[in-house]
Amino acid sequence: xxxxxxxxxxxxxxxxxxxxxxxxxxxxxxxxxxxxxxxxxxxxxxxxxxxxxxxxxxxxxxxxxxxxxxxxxxxxxxxxxxxxxxxxxxxxxxxxxxxxxxxxxxxxxxxxxxxxxxxxxxxxxxxxxxxxxxxxxxxxxxxxxxxxxxxxxxxxxxxxxxxxxxxxxxxxxxxxxxxxxxxxxxxxxxxxxxxxxxxxxxxxxxxxxxxxxxxxxxxxxxxxxxxxxxxxxxxxxxxxxxxxxxxxxxxxxxxxxxxxxxxxxxxxxxxxxxxxxxxxxxxxxxxxxxxxxxxxxxxxxxxxxxxx
Ligand SMILES: Cc1cc2nc3c(=O)[nH]c(=O)nc-3n(C[C@H](O)[C@H](O)[C@H](O)COP(=O)(O)OP(=O)(O)OC[C@H]3O[C@@H](n4cnc5c(N)ncnc54)[C@H](O)[C@@H]3O)c2cc1C
Numbered sequence: 001x002x003x004x005x006x007x008x009x010x011x012x013x014x015x016x017x018x019x020x021x022x023x024x025x026x027x028x029x030x031x032x033x034x035x036x037x038x039x040x041x042x043x044x045x046x047x048x049x050x051x052x053x054x055x056x057x058x059x060x061x062x063x064x065x066x067x068x069x070x071x072x073x074x075x076x077x078x079x080x081x082x083x084x085x086x087x088x089x090x091x092x093x094x095x096x097x098x099x100x101x102x103x104x105x106x107x108x109x110x111x112x113x114x115x116x117x118x119x120x121x122x123x124x125x126x127x128x129x130x131x132x133x134x135x136x137x138x139x140x141x142x143x144x145x146x147x148x149x150x151x152x153x154x155x156x157x158x159x160x161x162x163x164x165x166x167x168x169x170x171x172x173x174x175x176x177x178x179x180x181x182x183x184x185x186x187x188x189x190x191x192x193x194x195x196x197x198x199x200x201x202x203x204x205x206x207x208x209x210x211x212x213x214x215x216x217x218x219x220x221x222x223x224x225x226x227x228x229x230x231x232x233x234x235x236x237x238x239x240x241x242x243x244x245x246x247x248x249x250x251x252x253x254x255x256x257x258x259x260x261x262x263x264x265x266x267x268x269x270x271x272x273x274x275x276x277x278x279x280x281x282x283x284x285x286x287x288x289x290x291x292x293x294x295x296x297x298x299x300x301x302x303x304x305x306x307x308x
Pocket of ligand 1: 181
């Protein structure tokens with residue numbers, strides 16, 4: 001079985017971590033593996049699609065594995081179509097057994113786990129980020145394919161983070177930090193402190209490199225608090241109608257831990273929460289450790305400890 005792994009570099013010019021994970025997934029299947037970077041460092045859809053299609057067609061591979069980065073998620077389905085390949089996305093497991101290659105993905109918002117196999121070749125599998133063990137550096141080599149002769153229909157003028165100011169969603173981070181609506185609620189002194197809350201959260205993110213998640217209630221707040229929390233958007237929302245991040249560790253603050261929120265934590269195995277309410281949802285078996293404490297005081301102390 002011939003396996004092609006498609007990779008691209010990250011913004012730092014090095015092979016993206018998600019791409020190492022895709023190589024790891026390919027290595028777990030066995031077979032003859034070649035890793036190719038067919039795209040340039042500047043993500044341009046009109047160049048990426050023909051480059052990826054050419055790489056798939058010319059490889060003669062049976063299975064093509066690629067990381068589900070935002071860049072490949074935009075261009076690879078179109079490239080697979082051009083190359084006459086079948087494609088499945090959001091792959092969370094692959095195996096090679098008596099039935100040949102099978103892949104798994106979740107459906108219906110992580111409620112149904114599907115195992116898929118296809119007879120069509122080439123079969124493109126786009127892996128979810130943060131699921132597969134990354135390949136060891138040095139265990140493979142990446143071939144840089146010759147640039148494809150195509151004309152870009154767009155010009156790259158620069159890059160801008162999706163969230164104003166800074167990028168707060170970091171799939172590669174060690175820890176997911178979740179902020180809930182409690183940060184905007186009246187505190188013991190009878191007043192709200194959205195500015196102080198936002199500063200504590202931003203300082204923690206800067207010092208720890210954690211990824212920022214939110215409850216639905218916090219991303220839907222209005223007026224004064226909205227201004228202070230301008231660095232958050234619905235993209236940060238975790239839960240039933242939000243995202244299902246895959247960080248190993250999670251810390252929830254000022255969030256009640258209601259079921260529609262906590263279902264978004266299903267892949268987070270080490271969970272801690274800070275809440276002033278000893279009977280909050282996290283206390284009902286949803287967190288490993290619940291600190292019954294004021295998150296303003298806790299995070300101020302934590303930030304002090306993180307200062308260099
Ligand atoms: C169909 C449906 C889908 C939904 N989908 C989602 C979803 O995807 N994601 C989601 O998050 N929610 C979702 N919800 C909403 C969910 O049910 C809750 O309403 C929401 O999660 C509550 O957000 P919260 O815990 O931040 O706010 P609150 O319920 O207001 O809780 C605030 C918490 O902060 C604590 N607190 C206040 N001050 C402090 C302090 N100083 N220190 C420590 N703790 C403090 C309080 O004790 C309280 O527990 C959904 C609801 C429905 C009906």
